[in-house]
Amino acid sequence: MSGAPRNPADDDSAGRSIWTRPQRGARGPAPTHSRDEIVAAAVALADADGLGAVSMRAVAGALGMAAGSLYRHLSSRDDLLDLMVDRCVGELRPYPAADGTWQDQFLLLARRQLALYQRHPWLPDAIARRMVPGPNTLAHFDACLGLLQPVRAGVAAKFEAIAMVTGVVSLFARSAAAAGTVTFDHVDLAAYPHLAAAFAEPPSAPPAEDLFERTLRSLLTGLLATDRPG
Amino acid sequence: MSGAPRNPADDDSAGRSIWTRPQRGARGPAPTHSRDEIVAAAVALADADGLGAVSMRAVAGALGMAAGSLYRHLSSRDDLLDLMVDRCVGELRPYPAADGTWQDQFLLLARRQLALYQRHPWLPDAIARRMVPGPNTLAHFDACLGLLQPVRAGVAAKFEAIAMVTGVVSLFARSAAAAGTVTFDHVDLAAYPHLAAAFAEPPSAPPAEDLFERTLRSLLTGLLATDRPG
């Protein structure tokens, strides 16, 4: 049985996920493109034209190779997306040294996350899929837990808080990207009195600049009320 | 020019969106399936197997019709998703009568939204796409604005707050759905000291029950600080 050629990329016995798997085999010819090159090309495509532009054929084409060849390096498109996410999360490094209250530090990190999401608008969507955390993502989690060390709360609460902050940051990124996108044109406002009144009002000032900071500070106190341990 | 048959579903001159377009023409035979039937079938499919299960062929098949026939009622799959979203948002009706502070009322609405997202786990994803708001979505917006009437803030801030609350509710829904999904199995924790310490700790109590309420109250005060009008 089985003179069939096996593919290391979908070897379930030795390394089941993309993170525990050799980037290349030890026997054959050297790959013409490294894993990093592939992921970088995919990220460039996503930055330019969104996640939808990251098709196996497009990524392969950008590197001058055939679509099927990608499966020598990855076992699926999901793997590629996981790699893309982790690569970009790596841009959060290095993590700044401790300075100020833990709230201040967490807020600084959140700001850097926001900038990251604006640099790569597809990131929130890619993260929203169920994904297997890579080394950079784990490092990010670790750094967050480090910041939260002085907080007297259970780990479950801390995890929840970290996830929620990440989520809210992505909401801010999305709302900034979609500002003015939603259109109420050609809508009969007669049936919606409050909506009509809102549009009748003189255009108000744009949201305060410190909205991000204020929102996140409120969120943190709500999530990690320090007066109740565990 | 043009003895070509025209399709009312993609008539751009009379009604460009799915909301301003007759459900059926006035001339031909009665459609064997109404728009409501189609959307209901699609929602059922999504509820059962996720958004990915909502393919044109699957929806058509569930109703015993051919895939192409759907385009007599819709001009694209995006239209179908818009209709699905609006149909489900309609489940928020009727909106309860005013009772308690505006925070209390908003929180009640948020709870109903959370229940809605748990009933239809695909809803957040479907909403995340850029979508054209339908009548039920507009009614929801209107109700939110009505609740926020006593708040002294600009309309832009109120819109932002509504969007953010909706987003946070969807984050809670997602985190509840994905609880225990993330796996740190087979990860070498040596490089992540805080993560390792977190797992070494005895498992802490699950997050407080009033976490949702506490978080949203904090968020609302952060977003709509009543001491600063406009």
Next chain:
DNA sequence: CAAAACCGCGAACGCTGTTAGCAGTTTACA
């Protein structure tokens, strides 16, 4: 030197959203 392992490729499979053309049916108008 032979065997095993690996790389890249082209072709194919089944799926997707979407379009075109073809009956057959119903309505509007002269």
Next chain:
DNA sequence: TGTAAACTGCTAACAGCGTTCGCGGTTTTG
């Protein structure tokens, strides 16, 4: 009333998608 226009549903097809398979050529191991 007759006829033309409009409408419905169907089959077939197109391009694109993720993925798999088997091939020839290359590199390493024993």
